[in-house]
Amino acid sequence: MKLIETLTQNSPAIAALRRDIHAHPELCFKEVRTAELVANKLSEWGIPVHRGLGTTGVVGILNGRDGGACGHALGLRADMDALPMQELNTFAHASTHPGKMHACGHDGHTAMLLAAAQYLSSHRDFDGTVYLIFQPAEEGGGGAREMIKDGLFKQFPMQAVFGLHNWPGYESGTFAASPGPVMASSNEFKITVRGKGGHAAIPHNTLDPVPVACQLVQGFQSIISRNLKPIDAGVISVTMIHAGEATNVIPNSCELQGTVRTFSFEVLDLIEQRMKDMTEQLCAAFGLSADFDFHRNYPPTINSAAEAEFCRQVMAEIVGPDKVHTQEPTMGAEDFSYMLQEKPGCYAFIANGDGSHRELGHGAGPCVLHNASYDFNDALLPLGATYWVRLAQTWLSKQKE
Structure with a gap:
């Protein structure tokens, strides 16, 4: 596994940030604290921030060494909202808000993209622009649709957009990406x-x-x-x-x-x-x-073939081809589908493990999505961040070929 060493070294700090988000879950279109945290971190790392798309959405504008002059740009998206359910876990970073819980790993998605943003900002070894899309209201609110209505792709023109979701039950250290439909309409x-x-x-x-x-x-x-x-x-x-x-x-x-x-x-x-x-x-x-x-409600999530194959190649460079699987389509739904209706891209998956990563105090249920005993696997943070970094670097370099 070829992880970026800096991301591995910074992993404890990003894990602490992820757990802070987990402990303070916010429901769709009410991600005020989370958006503030994200915006402050991006600003701290020298990344200009635009706020307010889709009510609480945050977009970071990360230009490369050319200041973005070449015109090539891609979007990386993470979702920020939690679910209206009671957490059964009692470990230290369990939800402090009754009836609200990060039971789908959006806290981890946000943390992985923040880790990648910090690295890319400090290195900027690319030409072009990376738009860091922190989206509200995936869980039923259609936050992606609302960000698009508010001008996401007009204000931040990009040629492709990519998303990543954790997937419990599969071996940690593996990825999956496939062309065509990967999630259903709802x-x-x-x-x-x-x-x-x-x-x-x-x-x-x-x-x-x-x-x-x-x-x-x-x-x-x-x-x-x-x-x-x-x-x-x-x-x-x-x-x-x-x-x-x-x-x-x-x-x-x-x-x-x-x-x-x-x-x-x-x-x-x-x-x-x-x-x-x-x-x-x-x-x-x-x-x-x-x-x-x-x-x-949500349309089907349909990956474009070229972008799905590109993601698989990036994954293979990090974990090896044998650790990159074909994603079996699921009847679950995802509002990243709205973004894929507008732009080529790929919605990929990173394995969250079997739940053995959970600390003492987790609930009795399995570590599956939308479960009151779920918790994101912090061991994925440097892996997911490495994927985002390599994807951005590789995609932008290919635009010059």
């Missing part, structure tokens, strides 16, 4: 089946919405098994059913809510239309009506 639906309620003992005087809603739950699965091509991926999950207030009363309505995940817009279009048609036609067949609401 979409929500709310369907209200409307009938006519009445006494449960005289159902013939009612229009019962409950059995129709139950048929919809089952029917939606036929969209996946009979409307999609077998090689296409899609998931429809009805996760909430609400109806009724008393056991002897047939309700007036029944509400279904859930999510849809796909790796392409074509599949998403098909699923949404089939769900709408099925809802309207099945309800009409039973003399009922329905309200159908489908909300598209």
Whole structure:
């Protein structure tokens, strides 16, 4: 493993910073303290800072030895927000804010990019510009979308953008990157089946919405098994059913809510239309009506082929080709997808280990993402920072070829 020695030496200080962020988690669009910490560190290292994109976003402008005159630029992105969940860990750097927790490793992502920023600022052995993007509100707020709306790519023109996420359960010291879809789109639906309620003992005087809603739950699965091509991926999950207030009363309505995940817009279009048609036609067949609401959240995260291969080459130079894996696509979603809709780039993964890095006082659960016993593996800090540094240096040098 070819780590940058300076980053290894500075690792304890960056780990302390990461743990400070972990202990003070902030939810989407409220990352005030975290943004202040990031901005202060960048300024301390001589990096100009722009604040306020996407409410609490921070962008560091790191010019190379040419002052950025060549015009080549890339973006490196880290997310800053935490999750609205109670941490079960009791170690020294556990959350000090009840009901808030860094359970997805955004504290580590921020720390790794800060470590890389410090190194690049002190060396500047490149021509061009590295934009350091510290993004708010990945966890459901669409912070990437909001930064773009506020002019991220107009104010900071870059030719490519890159992201990195930790991935528990895989051997520490390994990476993964792949072309094409790596994370799914995230979409929500709310369907209200409307009938006519009445006494449960005289159902013939009612229009019962409950059995129709139950048929919809089952029917939606036929969209996946009979409307999609077998090689296409899609998931429809009805996760909430609400109806009724008393056991002897047939309700007036029944509400279904859930999510849809796909790796392409074509599949998403098909699923949404089939769900709408099925809802309207099945309800009409039973003399009922329905309200159908489908909300598209994050689009699929789709890596461009050239940038994914480039990232794999950078990783291989650091850890060896045998430690660079193909990332199996996951149905989880990620708002870095908005950035990849605008610019070529790659969303890659760094293995977080099996949880054995956690200190005494961790909760009883596994060290997986969005788990109350999760903690970022500080051993990754110099590795992730080395990756960012080598990626920036190599990408900018290739632009001159």
